[in-house]
Amino acid sequence: MAPHGIPHPEYTPKQPPRPRNAGALSPDTGLVAAIAAQLARLWPDAVVELDHENAYQLLVATILAAQSTDKLVNTVTPAVFAKYPDPVALARADQVELEAMIFSTGFYRMKARHLIAMAQRIVEHHGGEVPETMVGLVDLPGVARKTANVVLGSAFGINEGVVVDTHVSRLAPRLGLTAQTDPVKIEQDLMQLVPRDQWSIFAHRLIWHGRRVCHAKQPDCEHCPLAPLCPSAALVATPRLMPPRLGKPAPPSRAARARAAASRSSREPRT
Numbered sequence: 165m166a167p168h169g170i171p172h173p174e175y176t177p178k179q180p181p182r183p184r185n186a187g188a189l190s191p192d193t194g195l196v197a198a199i200a201a202q203l204a205r206l207w208p209d210a211v212v213e214l215d216h217e218n219a220y221q222l223l224v225a226t227i228l229a230a231q232s233t234d235k236l237v238n239t240v241t242p243a244v245f246a247k248y249p250d251p252v253a254l255a256r257a258d259q260v261e262l263e264a265m266i267f268s269t270g271f272y273r274m275k276a277r278h279l280i281a282m283a284q285r286i287v288e289h290h291g292g293e294v295p296e297t298m299v300g301l302v303d304l305p306g307v308a309r310k311t312a313n314v315v316l317g318s319a320f321g322i323n324e325g326v327v328v329d330t331h332v333s334r335l336a337p338r339l340g341l342t343a344q345t346d347p348v349k350i351e352q353d354l355m356q357l358v359p360r361d362q363w364s365i366f367a368h369r370l371i372w373h374g375r376r377v378c379h380a381k382q383p384d385c386e387h388c389p390l391a392p393l394c395p396s397a398a399l400v401a402t403p404r405l406m407p408p409r410l411g412k413p414a415p416p417s418r419a420a421r422a423r424a425a426a427s428r429s430s431r432e433p434r435t
């Protein structure tokens with residue numbers, strides 16, 4: 165049994181995995197399907213981790229989550245939702261009062277300004293209801309594709325795009341799913357590779373994997389069930405080969421050093 169109690173999928177790559185930056189990537193569809201299947205086994209119930217009860221609350225929470233953490237945002241939003249239960253109430257909010265409530269999430273002045281302007285736009289142009297289209301959402305102050313994708317996928321069940329946050333931006337290249345660094349281009353690559361009905365859940369599973377296993381600085385490749393499918397697993401174990409923007413890897417573990425020593429000694433000629 166593999167780490168985390170998850171059996172490795174039976175998958176034989178048609179080509180050996182290529183390291184990142186080896187040119188334009190074109191991962192074969194079998195590999196992408198195997199990665200998606202393994203993520204589904206690992207994180208079957210992955211969902212957005214921002215507490216919310218409706219689309220309005222999720223929209224507010226997602227705007228607050230920029231440059232912050234879901235955990236911190238979840239400590240702030242109960243009071244915000246109690247004081248401003250709908251876009252009409254938020255549209256009339258006093259900016260200084262709102263700033264004080266959301267201060268701990270960072271960038272509080274800009275976020276407060278965006279939240280109030282966003283609510284005013286919803287009241288004036290959408291009858292007080294959060295729009296259910298990409299065009300309508302990205303027209304709101306403070307809302308770009310990532311936030312719109314979160315709301316469309318998790319509040320309305322609409323697969324209009326793939327959420328590309330800091331975790332997806334890190335994991336997609338590590339897994340060889342894109343050679344891009346720009347979130348819009350990463351999203352385009354993922355939309356080409358992943359079936360549309362999986363866009364939302366696939367992103368959430370990547371995010372969960374990024375938060376729990378494939379950390380930015382110390383990815384736990386040794387215990388990662390995706391390692392047999394991941395072209396970066398070998399690179400992480402060999403720091404000198406790792407592209408700089410994948411992050412500084414952790415030093416090899418004691419077990420990895422022992423395996424390397426055993427491998428070296430088995431190759432040495434017997435005397």
Ligand code: SF4
Nearest residue numbers: 378383385388391394
């Ligand atoms: S093998 Fe390592 S780099 Fe690849 S997904 Fe797992 S933790 Fe991340």
